[in-house]
Amino acid sequence: MTDQAPERFLRISDVVARTALSRSHIYALVGRDQFPAPRKLGAKCSRWIESEVDAWISKAS
Known part of the structure; x- marks a missing residue:
């Protein structure tokens, strides 16, 4: 059993809200x-990927 939460996927609106970028x-x-580039799901x-966006935010700060 792993302690990590499953990876979350973010919509563009979520990425805009987190980064304050257009x-x-x-x-x-x-x-x-x-x-980070988005992943094609269909x-x-x-x-x-949430962790990639969060890592970018941390690096940019």
Whole structure:
């Protein structure tokens, strides 16, 4: 048994709320490899991994 909580996936609105960056700025940073890229979960579904976004926030602070 593991003590870790399962990894959570974040919607773009969650990422915007956590980072205080706009959608377009987040996607621009992703395009320049300066922000974690979203994972494709389906044809019309992309999500960010919470721990990667949190690590980016910690590094940026």
